[in-house]
Amino acid sequence: MIALIDYGAGNLTSVRKAFAALDADICVPAAPADIERASAVVVPGVGHFAATAALGPEWVAAIRSSIGRGRPLLGICLGMQWLFEGSDEAADCPGLGVLAGRCRRLSGVDAQGQSLKVPHVGWNSLGLQRDGAIVAGVAPESQVYFTHSFMAPVTGDTVAVSEHGEPFAAIVERGRISGVQFHPEKSGDVGLAILRNFLRTVDVDR
Amino acid sequence: MLSKRIIACLDVRNGQVVKGVNFEGLRSAGNPAELARRYNREGIDELVILDITATIEQRQALADTIRAVARELFIPLAVGGGIRTEADAAAAVEAGADKVSLNTAALANPSLITTLAQRYGSQAVIVAIDAKRAPGQAEVAGGDDHFAVYARSGQSLSGRDAVEWAREAEARGAGEILLTSIDRDGTKIGFDCPMTAAVSRAVSIPVIASGGAGTLEHFVDVFTGGRADAALAASIFHYAETSVHSLKQHLRQHGVPVRL
Numbered sequence: 210m211i212a213l214i215d216y217g218a219g220n221l222t223s224v225r226k227a228f229a230a231l232d233a234d235i236c237v238p239a240a241p242a243d244i245e246r247a248s249a250v251v252v253p254g255v256g257h258f259a260a261t262a263a264l265g266p267e268w269v270a271a272i273r274s275s276i277g278r279g280r281p282l283l284g285i286c287l288g289m290q291w292l293f294e295g296s297d298e299a300a301d302c303p304g305l306g307v308l309a310g311r312c313r314r315l316s317g318v319d320a321q322g323q324s325l326k327v328p329h330v331g332w333n334s335l336g337l338q339r340d341g342a343i344v345a346g347v348a349p350e351s352q353v354y355f356t357h358s359f360m361a362p363v364t365g366d367t368v369a370v371s372e373h374g375e376p377f378a379a380i381v382e383r384g385r386i387s388g389v390q391f392h393p394e395k396s397g398d399v400g401l402a403i404l405r406n407f408l409r410t411v412d413v414d415r
Numbered sequence: 416m417l418s419k420r421i422i423a424c425l426d427v428r429n430g431q432v433v434k435g436v437n438f439e440g441l442r443s444a445g446n447p448a449e450l451a452r453r454y455n456r457e458g459i460d461e462l463v464i465l466d467i468t469a470t471i472e473q474r475q476a477l478a479d480t481i482r483a484v485a486r487e488l489f490i491p492l493a494v495g496g497g498i499r500t501e502a503d504a505a506a507a508v509e510a511g512a513d514k515v516s517l518n519t520a521a522l523a524n525p526s527l528i529t530t531l532a533q534r535y536g537s538q539a540v541i542v543a544i545d546a547k548r549a550p551g552q553a554e555v556a557g558g559d560d561h562f563a564v565y566a567r568s569g570q571s572l573s574g575r576d577a578v579e580w581a582r583e584a585e586a587r588g589a590g591e592i593l594l595t596s597i598d599r600d601g602t603k604i605g606f607d608c609p610m611t612a613a614v615s616r617a618v619s620i621p622v623i624a625s626g627g628a629g630t631l632e633h634f635v636d637v638f639t640g641g642r643a644d645a646a647l648a649a650s651i652f653h654y655a656e657t658s659v660h661s662l663k664q665h666l667r668q669h670g671v672p673v674r675l
Contacts, residue, residue: 219535219539222509226485230486356538372416395513397455
């Protein structure tokens, strides 16, 4: 069973549908203690970083404990940004801090000084940086669907970058923690392949 | 690089896709789930389901249509037409819509934009603007054009200008603008590029151009001169005049970034 964390940031319908299409057993825990029984955790979310503050100390402790027991975690969009130390979007709201670096707003300017629209909305290509369980079988330059204004930095944990005026982390992976800035549940076959890869890292017996 | 999006619009009435000209004279174009499947196979980037019915019973049929499409397609799905209240939007989202498109209701009650943006995020809120040039007004690129915004499917003047209204919608929390030229709707003579460019320059959120697609060249025009971030079409795809795939190949050949 996979725990899909609902902290009120956007609707979970699409994420649930995508996992259901892949025959994954999904539950939305009502209390932090329910995470204990889950074999993996998915943190979705769209919108403002401050929304992650709804994940109070008990939720954070339960998610950390799940990671500590080696269970996979996937952050999607805002859920991925939350894995970092924090974000300029809500400076006084700490992230989970399991990945190094801070999120900041897309500059909205490309290398030629041309201005670009922010938010970054639509399909953009993945520039694969290294191997990772989460990107197994994903073709270089595959396109996925983004919608965001803030971005996570490119670090050693970055598996794939995308570019909107500047490169940013599109897929991260560190041990059994992974995150995607885009919406795999809305990214067609490529998105489903990435979710399937995540499910393969989950030990279903737990 | 961010791709320009190609969006197929399904105008649904009584569970069937229909299409008219200048917002009138509807004819049937098939089953929505079947069309959605075909477009997905051809590489459509996004789908819009527009409910052009009005009654409560038919709204239930719409929810079934949304469910049928959302169950098997994993690309962004927007739903519009007749969304007047937060409850209407919630029903569409519950059925599987990723975005809701507001038109008349946003004009009548602009705070609905903010309410929905706070509840679902700005990315889930499209403000659809149906606009028409003043009679006899020439198209002058860069000129001080006025684009009158209409409510109720082009039936009544709202008293607003498209550029001003787009700016206000953005400020109130809209995540995208769907701009339809009433003059061009269904005519296949090309998008209103000057109008699209005027709105696109005025806002930072994406602008989806709609109304008038007839040839592959029209799409090149709206993505270059029209500064559109996405283009929406219905007739050109429904009657298989152009496949989504061949349109995208044409765009790529002309230097427009697309997802192929």
